[in-house]
Amino acid sequence: MSSRKPSNSRQQADEVTSSVATTAVTEQEASDLLTAEELHAEHEQRKEDQKGRIEATDRELLLHLLYQMVLIRRFEEKAAEAYSLGKIGGFCHLYIGQEAVAVGAISAIRPDDYVITSYRDHGHALAKGMSAEEIMAELYGKAGGCSAGKGGSMHLFDASVNFLGGHAIVGGQIPLATGIAFATKYRNEDKVTLCFFGEAAVNQGSFNESLNMAQLWKLPCVYICENNQYGMGTSLARAMSLQDIARKACAYGMASEFVDGMDVLAVREATLRAVERARTESLPTLLEVRTYRYMGHSMSDPGNYRTRAEIERYQQRDPIKLLSASMREKGLLDDETMKQIEQRVHEEIERAVRFAEESPLPAPEELYTDVYANPIKS
Numbered sequence: 097m098s099s100r101k102p103s104n105s106r107q108q109a110d111e112v113t114s115s116v117a118t119t120a121v122t123e124q125e126a127s128d129l130l131t132a133e134e135l136h137a138e139h140e141q142r143k144e145d146q147k148g149r150i151e152a153t154d155r156e157l158l159l160h161l162l163y164q165m166v167l168i169r170r171f172e173e174k175a176a177e178a179y180s181l182g183k184i185g186g187f188c189h190l191y192i193g194q195e196a197v198a199v200g201a202i203s204a205i206r207p208d209d210y211v212i213t214s215y216r217d218h219g220h221a222l223a224k225g226m227s228a229e230e231i232m233a234e235l236y237g238k239a240g241g242c243s244a245g246k247g248g249s250m251h252l253f254d255a256s257v258n259f260l261g262g263h264a265i266v267g268g269q270i271p272l273a274t275g276i277a278f279a280t281k282y283r284n285e286d287k288v289t290l291c292f293f294g295e296a297a298v299n300q301g302s303f304n305e306s307l308n309m310a311q312l313w314k315l316p317c318v319y320i321c322e323n324n325q326y327g328m329g330t331s332l333a334r335a336m337s338l339q340d341i342a343r344k345a346c347a348y349g350m351a352s353e354f355v356d357g358m359d360v361l362a363v364r365e366a367t368l369r370a371v372e373r374a375r376t377e378s379l380p381t382l383l384e385v386r387t388y389r390y391m392g393h394s395m396s397d398p399g400n401y402r403t404r405a406e407i408e409r410y411q412q413r414d415p416i417k418l419l420s421a422s423m424r425e426k427g428l429l430d431d432e433t434m435k436q437i438e439q440r441v442h443e444e445i446e447r448a449v450r451f452a453e454e455s456p457l458p459a460p461e462e463l464y465t466d467v468y469a470n471p472i473k474s
């Protein structure tokens with residue numbers, strides 16, 4: 097197993113400062129499998145790490161983080177079901193397995209801060225406060241959706257909660273985030289921008305251009321790379337010469353951290369540090385958050401490029417299981433409370449599906465609205 101497995105973000109942050117040659121993950125390392133005993137030992141170690149963080153966190157907040165992760169997981173399971181029934185068309189990229197990243201990071205900002213992300217956006221939209229109803233209706237292509245049914249899964253958007261998309265061009269949101277952070281600074285607004293993107297976007301020129309500018313102009317932006325180790329069917333090891341993404345920040349003189357993306361509290365803490373740097377010093381940060389997606393790249397991906405054993409290995413590190421197990425061991429969660437969380441989530445999802453089913457399709461004349469800011473009159 098790779099020595100870079102994300103069991104402790106502090107330790108990993110230290111490792112980031114060690115040499116490139118010793119920290120890069122090889123394809124061999126990435127495909128190594130742990131034995132059942134090793135997996136169990138790793139899970140126990142992670143729980144110990146997380147329990148230390150739990151002691152410093154308010155129980156209401158812990159329950160809120162757990163609720164949000166369960167909500168995103170069940171929302172997407174329902175979306176997958178609706179997609180299979182033909183109720184959702186077009187592209188649909190699920191976030192299952194990565195919930196701790198959006199939930200942990202967004203819990204570290206204020207409602208008036210901005211979030212922007214890629215097409216794998218359902219989790220971020222929910223965590224930023226968009227309703228499950230308007231998101232599900234958007235997936236269904238209905239008029240009640242957040243983008244009036246014309247954006248679909250990849251183009252969720254709600255300016256009222258400062259969620260600025262949902263972007264389908266890989267790496268396209270990174271310069272947009274830099275621009276948003278520039279605008280807030282220019283207007284003297286005390287706002288931070290969180291920009292989420294996949295690790296494949298790091299190979300795009302827009303990443304380099306944006307981070308260079310953000311550091312040069314001291315912009316309050318947190319760049320959060322969700323390293324789920326695949327860009328469609330291509331593993332990180334086959335596509336990136338230097339796979340230690342956090343280290344790339346040194347090319348811009350920017351602060352960075354490597355974070356365990358399966359531990360929602362580790363993500364929250366690293367983001368809190370980055371947000372503090374953005375607010376008090378107006379400086380950007382690059383976070384490399386190591387995570388894993390359990391499902392295919394999109395609903396049409398059969399996933400032939402990885403083994404079931406590899407997926408199961410990561411499912412052992414499940415962020416929801418980890419938080420609930422740690423909370424139980426600390427006496428902060430019991431069966432009854434967990435049942436209530438699942439029940440509340442179930443009701444919220446049922447309401448969302450009902451809303452989406454009952455919402456009308458967009459009227460045909462809507463084809464001509466929202467195309468140009470100043471429509472040309474015929």
Ligand SMILES: Cc1ncc(C[n+]2csc(CCOP(=O)(O)OP(=O)(O)O)c2C)c(N)n1
Nearest residue numbers: 216264265266294295296297324326327328
């Ligand atoms: C500029 C551009 N090139 C290629 C694509 C096709 N494409 C869509 S998703 C994707 C992989 C991106 O992977 P990553 O950034 O790691 O995000 P993940 O899907 O893993 O969340 C590619 C190549 C695209 N949408 N935009």
Ligand SMILES: [Mg+2]
Nearest residue numbers: 294295326327
């Ligand atoms: Mg990826």
